[in-house]
Amino acid sequence: MTLLMAACGPNPNAKKLDTSSEGTIHISVDETYKPLIDSEIKVFESLYPKAHIIPTYKPEADCFKDLLNDSARLVIVTRDFNQEERDYIKKTKITPNSLLLAWDALALVVNNSNPDSILTMDQVRAIMDGTDTERKWQLVFDNANSSTVRYIRDSINKGKPLPTTTMAAKTNPEVIDYVSKNKNAIGVIGVSWISDPDDSLAMAFTNKVRVVKLRADGGSEFVRPYQAYIGIGSYPLKRGFYYCLKETHHGLGTGFATFLGSYEGQLVIKQARLFPARLNVVFREANLK
Template identity: 35%
Template sequence: MKYTYRLFVLLVVFTAGVFSCKGDKAPGEGVNADIPTAGKTTLYADNTVQPIIEDVLAVFHSVYTRADVTQVNLNETELVNAMIKDSARVVVMSRLLTDEEESNFRRRKITPVVTQFATDAIAFITNKSAKDSVVNLDEIVKVIKGGTSDKIQKLIFDNPNSSSVQYLLKYAGVAKLPSGNIYSLKSNEEVIRYVHKNPGSVGVVGVNWLTQRPESLAKIVSDITVLGVDNVKIDKGAKKYYKPFQSNIATNSYPLTRKLYVLNYSGREGLGTGFATYIGAFEGQRIILKSGLLPVEIPTREIEVRSDL
């Protein structure tokens, strides 16, 4: 019933868009720019979750053939700056805006429409030659705080301004990355390739890049080790290690998870609204489920049991 209601709302929004298209203006995009299921718009996405957004958009475009959504992938700092400068209105992020970041929109009386659609995880990877397949979270924190670790020679991030960096900085309680033993590249793909070629390094990536990897990375990902991480919050006795599998994300066994959102600050009903409705409804949640991330609403499947068997 919940999914039926969502689809009904999308249909109503679409109808309203059709009847109002004569006079509506999308902020910064001119007259008749887009409606929930048609037109053109740009969706800005955190590059740590680039693969899943590409997959959902591919299906969305196949369903709504008059829709043309261009995906632009940026790091978290670039996303926030683009929103503050008013060049991005609909974004996919792993956090909500702060009060300070949102102040510009409040002054213009723009209320955001927020759609939580999945739970993601920060994953640690290492070269296949590594002796250990697990890592203690306190070792990661020690390196982030500027200390040294015998188990982590190099900690490799995708970008100094990425959401992965910001997440771990907050977790470790520090303001910025130290200069020693930590290196930043340009993308999650570069981190995966670097770790594959360099023993002794530990890479930090969004788990989506491992579970829903691009075809060009399939062989490489199969030839690296995804590290298990301990969770001191739930294990008070013998130490256990958990990998960023969907089941461990669902049970909160994996310690480094984060919510994913579509943030719509456009102040109007448009193609961004249609995409957010789609990714949060039944079909979109099915795609999330198959990707290895945890959907907000786990789609159910009805099984008919025959009595004549």
């Protein structure tokens, strides 16, 4: 009887499952969001000291590969699951979960000495597909497989290829550095990389490059990617910011994803200059004297 009871006892070698507030997990994150997710993890781990989120920042396409091959159960990206991905995950008896967390934007940045810092969307399309005959731009992205490249190809070029002279600078900081040193360069980058977190008015951008003002099709004014313009849709290069989750139990992936959509997590998103999708934001007119 003693031996039987011992055999039925807990297995000391059994792996302990993480919970929504305790344990260690690896996640994959679109490298566009490194400044934001670093801040989110810092706040989350301060609230839950027994939780440890280990992020790997990489191109968006690689994030989804990690999710599908079980290298990561949570990814932070710029799009939702497509139908093929949802069907594949459901075949493994797991329900895929995702949520729009915020509205993000792509910023176009040029050298500080470049006079061309105001563009219409027709001009942007001509730059992106290489048909601009007025000026020879050096188009610079962070990575050939990045979400910024996918957005420009799908939403701006409508399938047309990028110019053959397009350059991949490997990382977002390298895009900024290259543009700051080359007058004819125009970089495409996530807005959180060029926002100044120390600006008391939450309106400043880095002074290393100039952020281009854009006018939407049918729009009446040229605007930069400030939060209000992203929120109301006046800024045209707008995209979503999502989490995509594949978890077999209510674990740390679920806990961190839930935090990102919570009031505290949304405040961190607000500070990173994205427009929070889970907060009730009210716009009011104000007269500045």
